[in-house]
Amino acid sequence: MSNAENQTVVIVDQHLESTLDSVDASEERVKNLAAEIGFVEDDAYQLGYAVREAMVNAVVHGNGYSANKLVHFVLSRCGASIDILIEDEGQGFVPERQADPLAEENLLNQSGRGIMIIRAFVDEFSIERAATGGTRVFLRKSLPPGT
Amino acid sequence: MSVKLTTRQIGDVTVIDAAGRITLGEGSSTFRDSIKELTAKGHKKVLLNLGEVSYIDSSGIGELVSGFTTVSNAGGQLKLLKLTKRIQDLLQITKLYTIFEVFDDEAAGLASFN
Numbered sequence: 001m002s003n004a005e006n007q008t009v010v011i012v013d014q015h016l017e018s019t020l021d022s023v024d025a026s027e028e029r030v031k032n033l034a035a036e037i038g039f040v041e042d043d044a045y046q047l048g049y050a051v052r053e054a055m056v057n058a059v060v061h062g063n064g065y066s067a068n069k070l071v072h073f074v075l076s077r078c079g080a081s082i083d084i085l086i087e088d089e090g091q092g093f094v095p096e097r098q099a100d101p102l103a104e105e106n107l108l109n110q111s112g113r114g115i116m117i118i119r120a121f122v123d124e125f126s127i128e129r130a131a132t133g134g135t136r137v138f139l140r141k142s143l144p145p146g147t
Numbered sequence: 148m149s150v151k152l153t154t155r156q157i158g159d160v161t162v163i164d165a166a167g168r169i170t171l172g173e174g175s176s177t178f179r180d181s182i183k184e185l186t187a188k189g190h191k192k193v194l195l196n197l198g199e200v201s202y203i204d205s206s207g208i209g210e211l212v213s214g215f216t217t218v219s220n221a222g223g224q225l226k227l228l229k230l231t232k233r234i235q236d237l238l239q240i241t242k243l244y245t246i247f248e249v250f251d252d253e254a255a256g257l258a259s260f261n
Contacts, residue, residue: 020172023171049204052170052204053204053205056171056204056205056206101241102241102242107212107242107243107245107246108212108215108216108246109209109212110209110210110212110213111205111206111209113205113208113209113241114205116240116241117237117240117241120240
């Protein structure tokens with residue numbers, strides 16, 4: 001693949017309100033891009049699902065639906081991959097402190113499964129503390145080789 | 148479309164036919180309220196048909212678990228019917244297939260309560 005094909009092209013770079021409408025819009029935008037560049041329906045669904053979960057975390061758990069806090073959403077294409085960066089303005093999140101949702105004693109917990117599903121549905125996922133103190137997550141899903 | 152729930156009574160089993168999306172917000176609260184209402188009315192055998200559910204997020208999955216717990220705590224059973232491939236995959240990833248009894252066939256699901 002040439003360098004030009006590997007260049008990152010930013011498709012969307014927005015600061016979104018902390019609402020469920022922002023969650024819906026982000027999921028839809030990502031699924032549409034995935035379909036446009038040739039992801040099969042199941043892969044587009046998985047990427048959209050992962051983005052929805054990450055956006056819910058940002059809107060609900062990070063920003064607490066605050067009208068004064070925004071979610072930074074960046075959608076990019078890099079060669080055969082779609083990259084998404086989501087950053088909230090919350091208090092930060094320490095994944096190590098989260099109970100293991102697969103542990104026998106936690107299976108009946110009502111919440112705490114989102115990150116596990118994100119990891120299952122994308123090829124790369126990372127969480128870090130943003131410069132603002134909030135949480136910044138990165139997701140990448142790639143077209144299968146030879147697609 | 149948010150989730151639409153329709154209830155049928157077959158013998159002593161309450162079948163809930165769910166259709167649409169069970170996601171954070173209206174969809175998950177509709178589901179939660181419905182299960183609580185049924186339990187409060189004494190319905191203890193609940194078969195939840197998810198065959199027409201097009202999408203369920205982690206919040207919706209949490210509501211399934213919560214519904215299971217609510218019915219169990221009341222001395223009843225909540226079982227699942229007709230899972231789509233995507234919901235099956237989610238139950239595999241979350242290991243919840245070890246919690247729920249799942250049926251593809253309604254008659255088998257109904258019979259399992261007796």
